[in-house]
Amino acid sequence: MDQTLAHSNGSVQTSVEIMLPAELTAACSNQYWSKVLSPSSRSVVFNAQNVKICDESGIALLFQINHAGPNVKLINIPQDIQQVYVTMTKNMVAQAPAPKKREGFVVACGAWLNTFLQGTKASLTFLGESLCAICSLFIHPRRFRLKEILSVSDDTGSNAVGIVCLIGFLMGVIIAFETALVAQIFGAVIFVVNGIGIAVTRELGPLMTAILFAGRSGSAFAAQLGTQKVNEELNALTTFGLDPMHFLVVPRLLASSAVVPLLSVFASLTGILGGALVMGLYDITPMQFYVQLVGSMSLGDIFFGLGKAVIFGYVIALIGCECGMNTGAGAAAVGISTTKAVVRSIVWIVVIDGVAALLANRLGI
Amino acid sequence: MMTENNKKSVIRVENLTMGWPGKILLENVSFDILQNEIVFIMGGSGCGKSTLMKTIIGLNPPMAGDILIRRESIIHSDQEKIAEIQRGLGIMYQSGALFGSLTVLENVRFPLDQFTKLPMPAKDLTSQMLLAALEMPHAANLMPGELSGGMIKRAGIARALALGATILLLDEPSAGLDPITAANLDETILRLRKNLNCTFVIVSHELKSIFRIADRCLMLDPVSKSIIADGSPEELREHSPNPRVRQFFNAQPDGEE
Numbered sequence: 001m002d003q004t005l006a007h008s009n010g011s012v013q014t015s016v017e018i019m020l021p022a023e024l025t026a027a028c029s030n031q032y033w034s035k036v037l038s039p040s041s042r043s044v045v046f047n048a049q050n051v052k053i054c055d056e057s058g059i060a061l062l063f064q065i066n067h068a069g070p071n072v073k074l075i076n077i078p079q080d081i082q083q084v085y086v087t088m089t090k091n092m093v094a095q096a097p098a099p100k101k102r103e104g105f106v107v108a109c110g111a112w113l114n115t116f117l118q119g120t121k122a123s124l125t126f127l128g129e130s131l132c133a134i135c136s137l138f139i140h141p142r143r144f145r146l147k148e149i150l151s152v153s154d155d156t157g158s159n160a161v162g163i164v165c166l167i168g169f170l171m172g173v174i175i176a177f178e179t180a181l182v183a184q185i186f187g188a189v190i191f192v193v194n195g196i197g198i199a200v201t202r203e204l205g206p207l208m209t210a211i212l213f214a215g216r217s218g219s220a221f222a223a224q225l226g227t228q229k230v231n232e233e234l235n236a237l238t239t240f241g242l243d244p245m246h247f248l249v250v251p252r253l254l255a256s257s258a259v260v261p262l263l264s265v266f267a268s269l270t271g272i273l274g275g276a277l278v279m280g281l282y283d284i285t286p287m288q289f290y291v292q293l294v295g296s297m298s299l300g301d302i303f304f305g306l307g308k309a310v311i312f313g314y315v316i317a318l319i320g321c322e323c324g325m326n327t328g329a330g331a332a333a334v335g336i337s338t339t340k341a342v343v344r345s346i347v348w349i350v351v352i353d354g355v356a357a358l359l360a361n362r363l364g365i
Numbered sequence: 366m367m368t369e370n371n372k373k374s375v376i377r378v379e380n381l382t383m384g385w386p387g388k389i390l391l392e393n394v395s396f397d398i399l400q401n402e403i404v405f406i407m408g409g410s411g412c413g414k415s416t417l418m419k420t421i422i423g424l425n426p427p428m429a430g431d432i433l434i435r436r437e438s439i440i441h442s443d444q445e446k447i448a449e450i451q452r453g454l455g456i457m458y459q460s461g462a463l464f465g466s467l468t469v470l471e472n473v474r475f476p477l478d479q480f481t482k483l484p485m486p487a488k489d490l491t492s493q494m495l496l497a498a499l500e501m502p503h504a505a506n507l508m509p510g511e512l513s514g515g516m517i518k519r520a521g522i523a524r525a526l527a528l529g530a531t532i533l534l535l536d537e538p539s540a541g542l543d544p545i546t547a548a549n550l551d552e553t554i555l556r557l558r559k560n561l562n563c564t565f566v567i568v569s570h571e572l573k574s575i576f577r578i579a580d581r582c583l584m585l586d587p588v589s590k591s592i593i594a595d596g597s598p599e600e601l602r603e604h605s606p607n608p609r610v611r612q613f614f615n616a617q618p619d620g621e622e
Contacts, residue, residue, distance in 0.1 A: 025529055026477065026491075026529060027481070037487075056494065056495055056527065056529055057477070057488075057491040059494060061487065063490065064486075084560045087556060091497035091498065091502050092497045
């Protein structure tokens, strides 16, 4: 209802009285919130005499009315509601949500660089520690955990053979088809075999295997160690006098360094097989394919690919374990670590592959 | 249902059998929980206390029987109705179950965000008020990982209250808390019961809390698969006909009576 109040100074001001409903709950208080929150030049009086049921959001509304300013008043609060109101609001502290920090461009760049350098330093330290731990196995061979290494190899290697072979085979088929189309124009289809052999054994076999391994096993390492960190299992190991580096990380590093080259052999062989099948469509017999392949490749190509695969395996396991062991608190942190492990692994695989290609070119490997 | 105390039954468990094939935890059990009561469900480890709580809130389908929340079945209703009944319950899990990626304020605000159309300042103020009522007004912008055990439990209760639930089910609220924090939590429960007319079902075997705030205790027995005690803690400690119950309430080891 609208009322006109005559003030002592002679001015006339319109006042609106709003009756609050019997049930002041989250379901039905929306309209009253909008009246309290929207600034008005008129004074508003909220009458609570009918309120019988008032949930937490209702009490919050009464609190907001009481603190909305001189133009807004709350009257006739029932005694029982008043008691709840006092109890619920006595510890209220006006606390705004944490303001989001707005940083300048230079400060943001500096902060990013600082984080990057700190992360690089931590990663290099972790790499150094892992190499020391592996070297110490020669001094303390009892620390060599063959059973754990075989178990990790089984999980990450044997179970991945099928998918690696499938990807390798399709890769060989695709390369053969794409290159044969162009080579056919120049009557040089037989040289496609050279391309398949070199590309698959030197580059694509190890690279595709490594990317698959990063997604399949690097992420698993991060998730396993991250969950163990969250559950304080790493602390338990440390207090038993067992170094998590020796106990958890080294077996994964050694297993991965062995498994990725082996998987890459499977990928390369099935890639060549796929290429040979496609070459059959271009009237290249298996014998011609074999002779051309052996003649175009050297042992250096094979060992170059295998060497890269060993490094890929080590780096993927290292990044997965590092991300896992640096997991923060809570379930979300495990997800973040897993994502970070995969992304970092793939970036480093490509970087290492690029550096290796450059070195091979310079050294004539 | 109206009782002799003229209080309504807010939770009715009818002929409940729960467990899983090969392992029955409770068989043909019935009881009522009345409005404004603080009821403790207790018993030895592995007797099915938490499973009973999960059954009451509809997360664990029973093998037989029914559970009525304010006269509506949480077992035999359709999914939509069950979700509506569940929204009327405030539940605090043993670990607090706060969402790790949200701040404490956002955790408490979460049910309001999902199920109300209140403007953001209203939701923020309601959440802030609940945190203040649970004596943690300064924790609003902290992440759950930064809270102590007691604060996590209180934030869990604040979130359970956010939608105005008047039936609260708390799983081990004072487990692992220091005596002062546990006593403060008990005081909070009494205050919420008095001011908001809440009913509490608490799964716990913390005897200090039980004697401090319980109106009634239900003791589960894994051997007889039934409730072997139902009454006030003082009454059960002194006068229960079952020696196992007296032993439990007097915290005596086996072989003493």
